[in-house]
Amino acid sequence: NAGVTQTPKFQVLKTGQSMTLQCAQDMNHEYMSWYRQDPGMGLRLIHYSVGAGITDQGEVPNGYNVSRSTTEDFPLRLLSAAPSQTSVYFCASSRGAGGRGYTFGSGTRLTVV
Amino acid sequence: AQSVTQLGSHVSVSEGALVLLRCNYSSSVPPYLFWYVQYPNQGLQLLLKYTTGATLVKGINGFEAEFKKSETSFHLTKPSAHMSDAAEYFCAVSAGTNAGKSTFGDGTTLTVKP
Numbered sequence: 001n002a003g004v005t006q007t008p009k010f011q012v013l014k015t016g017q018s019m020t021l022q023c024a025q026d027m028n029h030e031y032m033s034w035y036r037q038d039p040g041m042g043l044r045l046i047h048y049s050v051g052a053g054i055t056d057q058g059e060v061p062n063g064y065n066v067s068r069s070t071t072e073d074f075p076l077r078l079l080s081a082a083p084s085q086t087s088v089y090f091c092a093s094s095r096g097a098g099g100r101g102y103t104f105g106s107g108t109r110l111t112v113v
Numbered sequence: 114a115q116s117v118t119q120l121g122s123h124v125s126v127s128e129g130a131l132v133l134l135r136c137n138y139s140s141s142v143p144p145y146l147f148w149y150v151q152y153p154n155q156g157l158q159l160l161l162k163y164t165t166g167a168t169l170v171k172g173i174n175g176f177e178a179e180f181k182k183s184e185t186s187f188h189l190t191k192p193s194a195h196m197s198d199a200a201e202y203f204c205a206v207s208a209g210t211n212a213g214k215s216t217f218g219d220g221t222t223l224t225v226k227p
Contacts, residue, residue, distance in 0.1 A: 004156075031213050031214075033214060033215075040122065040220075041219060042217040042219040043157075043203065045214055045215075048213065050213055058214065092157075094213075099145035099164030099165075099207075101147050101149075101159040101162050102159065102215065103159075104149075104156035104157045104158070105156050106155060106156045107154075107155075
């Protein structure tokens, strides 16, 4: 199994540009989430989904959009990139809610200049 | 609301010494608790988890953690550190209506000295 696959691994954007970070999982997990990781701040939840067609905001949703048309895919869209969005982005999935824990992708390192 | 506090952003131990990484949580309902490890330039990997039942849980790579409700703690331990244990460790909690999304601590970087 590939697990959780994120693309691209690295990206440099100019301020104001838009882009989509891709996330796909092949484990038939219902729950998928996007986190950003910044030094000394742990991981902060951006958006999450409990199944196809259902999404909700996390702790830091501003400037990001998501949609979930299939169980497998959960793309994250940056609408108009800002330097404050420079971060490492992780996609994670889990089978159901509660105590199963996440499977994480390897991350996308985004720099906005 | 749920939250996690990891005590100590950096911990340094000698190879063969006890590893103790501290985590305290806050939750108004019974929590699910997790420890994850992150090696440089990689994603996070689940080390162990507490859901219900036995309060001492064992994970991969010889790590274990004990859920102490009275102390709202879930500290991670390993009896003897290896050089390969050097990494960043994250404690996380999920609970109640937020059971499908985890809240993470700020992380603790473990350094192992030869």
